[in-house]
Amino acid sequence: xxxxxxxxxxxxxxxxxxxxxxxxxxxxxxxxxxxxxxxxxxxxxxxxxxxxxxxxxxxxxxxxxxxxxxxxxxxxxxxxxxxxxxxxxxxxxxxxxxxxxxxxxxxxxxxxxxxxxxxxxxxxxxxxxxxxxxxxxxxxxxxxxxxxxxxxxxxxxxxxxxxxxxxxxxxxxxxxxxxxxxxxxxxxxxxxxxxxxxxxxxxxxxxxxxxxxxxxxxxxxxxxxxxxxxxxxxxxxxxxxxxxxxxxxxxxxxxxxxxxxxxxxxxxxxxxxxxxxxxxxxxxxxxxxxxxxxxxxxxxxxxxxxxxxxxxxxxxxxxxxxxxxxxxxxxxxxxxxxxxxxxxxxxxxxxxxxxxxxxxxxxxxxxxxxxxxxxxxxxxxxxxxxxxxxxxxxxxxxxxxxxxxxxxxxxxxxxxxxxxxxxxxxx
Amino acid sequence: xxxxxxxxxxxxxxxxxxxxxxxxxxxxxxxxxxxxxxxxxxxxxxxxxxxxxxxxxxxxxxxxxxxxxxxxxxxxxxxxxxxxxxxxxxxxxxxxxxxxxxxxxxxxxxxxxxxxxxxxxxx
Numbered sequence: 001x002x003x004x005x006x007x008x009x010x011x012x013x014x015x016x017x018x019x020x021x022x023x024x025x026x027x028x029x030x031x032x033x034x035x036x037x038x039x040x041x042x043x044x045x046x047x048x049x050x051x052x053x054x055x056x057x058x059x060x061x062x063x064x065x066x067x068x069x070x071x072x073x074x075x076x077x078x079x080x081x082x083x084x085x086x087x088x089x090x091x092x093x094x095x096x097x098x099x100x101x102x103x104x105x106x107x108x109x110x111x112x113x114x115x116x117x118x119x120x121x122x123x124x125x126x127x128x129x130x131x132x133x134x135x136x137x138x139x140x141x142x143x144x145x146x147x148x149x150x151x152x153x154x155x156x157x158x159x160x161x162x163x164x165x166x167x168x169x170x171x172x173x174x175x176x177x178x179x180x181x182x183x184x185x186x187x188x189x190x191x192x193x194x195x196x197x198x199x200x201x202x203x204x205x206x207x208x209x210x211x212x213x214x215x216x217x218x219x220x221x222x223x224x225x226x227x228x229x230x231x232x233x234x235x236x237x238x239x240x241x242x243x244x245x246x247x248x249x250x251x252x253x254x255x256x257x258x259x260x261x262x263x264x265x266x267x268x269x270x271x272x273x274x275x276x277x278x279x280x281x282x283x284x285x286x287x288x289x290x291x292x293x294x295x296x297x298x299x300x301x302x303x304x305x306x307x308x309x310x311x312x313x314x315x316x317x318x319x320x321x322x323x324x325x326x327x328x329x330x331x332x333x334x335x336x337x338x339x340x341x342x343x344x345x346x347x348x349x350x351x352x353x354x355x356x357x358x359x360x361x362x363x364x365x366x367x368x369x370x371x372x373x374x375x376x377x378x379x380x381x382x383x384x385x386x387x388x389x390x391x392x393x394x395x396x397x398x399x400x401x402x403x404x405x406x407x408x409x410x411x412x413x414x415x416x417x418x419x420x421x422x423x424x425x426x427x
Numbered sequence: 428x429x430x431x432x433x434x435x436x437x438x439x440x441x442x443x444x445x446x447x448x449x450x451x452x453x454x455x456x457x458x459x460x461x462x463x464x465x466x467x468x469x470x471x472x473x474x475x476x477x478x479x480x481x482x483x484x485x486x487x488x489x490x491x492x493x494x495x496x497x498x499x500x501x502x503x504x505x506x507x508x509x510x511x512x513x514x515x516x517x518x519x520x521x522x523x524x525x526x527x528x529x530x531x532x533x534x535x536x537x538x539x540x541x542x543x544x545x546x547x548x549x550x
Contacts, residue, residue: 115543115546115549128457128461128462128465129454129457130457130462130466135456136456136457136462137453137454137455137456137457138454138455138456138457138461139453139454140454143453143454146453147453167520198453198454209468211468215543215546215549216542216543216549217467217542217543217549217550219468219542268465269465271466271468273470275470275472277468277469277470277538278470278471278531278532278534278535279468279535279538279539280530280535280536280538280539280543283530283531283532283535284524284526284529284530284535284539289517289522289524291518292518293517293518293522294517295517295529402520403517403520403522
């Protein structure tokens with residue numbers, strides 16, 4: 001653990017190996033590691049210091065986090081605009097540096113809301129499905145729950161994720177700041193295809209307008225590709241419970257692999273048509289401004305991405321053993337490989353992936369490393385099962401310019417100085 | 428029965444047999460009147476625009492009454508998004524994206540204002 005330095009700097013490698021041979025074999029066997037590195041015992045203490053056992057709290061209807069665990073998202077009003085009045089916040093970033101595994105706790109799933117998070121009464125909420133259909137229908141959430149359902153673990157990522165580093169790198173940013181607009185949950189709902197068949201979509205309709213019941217009425221035109229028709233679903237469940245209001249209660253669209261803003265929350269209307277509507281969100285907002293002053297529309301898929309979460313920005317490490325870990329994801333499919341460089345992108349080693357690596361879901365990666373105490377830079381790059389490789393920043397900027405604002409998926413570099421301080425840098 | 432009408436009947440029977448006749452029924456049919464209440468989207472070809480007309484002078488008054496508090500008296504200098512200016516800046520290091528410099532369709536502006544503005548009382 002980077003913060004606490006579980007590897008005392010005065011203990012050399014050979015001493016550590018002698019200290020705990022059985023533990024060494026255990027780690028080597030269970031984790032499939034090379035066996036040359038082990039977890040060293042924590043600093044000397046005594047079991048006499050551990051408080052005696054005592055009666056616990058009464059059992060309750062709802063379990064809270066430990067008083068010793070502090071986890072929170074960070075609301076922001078835009079790139080670098082933090083500590084703002086809550087009414088000015090437009091998103092809230094997940095604490096990637098403090099989470100384990102691949103699933104984001106429901107209350108910490110990142111949030112992007114365009115005009116606050118309404119708490120809609122499910123008894124009064126309705127979904128209208130109409131347009132180029134044979135039979136326009138109105139559904140309530142109980143109708144949806146009665147239909148055949150799917151459950152799927154997928155990441156949702158705000159298309160603005162990474163937007164802190166387009167032009168410069170603030171060295172005091174954490175990974176929560178740089179990459180906290182992505183999360184992975186298990187979502188449950190009704191396949192879009194089932195609803196399409198119920199209303200009898202006309203064959204000439206290849207676009208669907210999805211509209212939210214928030215004050216802004218966020219609406220996006222969605223192309224009805226085979227992939228989207230077979231994978232999209234209208235969700236009412238999130239990690240086993242009804243959606244949280246911040247995430248679209250009582251129903252939202254889930255679009256595996258595509259821009260977060262397409263996963264319309266508080267879904268109240270699906271309209272089928274034969275051309276896109278060119279809403280504000282697909283013209284003025286979620287378009288990529290290129291270096292030549294032209295903009296790209298409908299760049300809907302979230303690309304191959306990864307980031308090292310430990311060690312990461314503002315952490316301090318000590319020389320010796322480090323267990324590098326992080327998260328990788330791709331809107332194209334499954335993560336096939338993550339490589340890590342600990343010498344500024346000169347040499348690369350393959351990291352372990354925590355299985356199962358699910359398609360269009362975040363996967364945890366990890367790798368053992370011994371930091372010699374010299375300044376260096378660490379960086380990860382992911383490759384998905386379609387062969388897409390996360391670009392280095394120079395190539396990425398050469399192709400995209402620095403004004404695009406959205407779809408930043410360049411490799412993230414953390415620098416480490418001689419004191420062990422970890423900083424956000426461009427490359 | 429003529430050959431033609433027998434064929435038509437046969438086709439109708441065949442269609443009835445292969446149609447997805449569901450043993451269940453979800454939701455309820457939407458009525459045209461209630462669809463009209465929610466059918467607010469406007470496309471670039473003008474489909475969806477309500478009947479109506481106005482003048483620039485009338486628009487200036489509507490803006491002063493409903494928009495200027497956040498967007499500034501002339502669409503600049505308010506606490507929220509700047510709306511005018513910015514042409515020629517989009518390829519620079521500091522692009523100014525406004526309705527004037529960046530929004531490609533007039534219908535988008537109508538649709539957005541109609542559905543989402545003013546911020547505290549949209550629609």
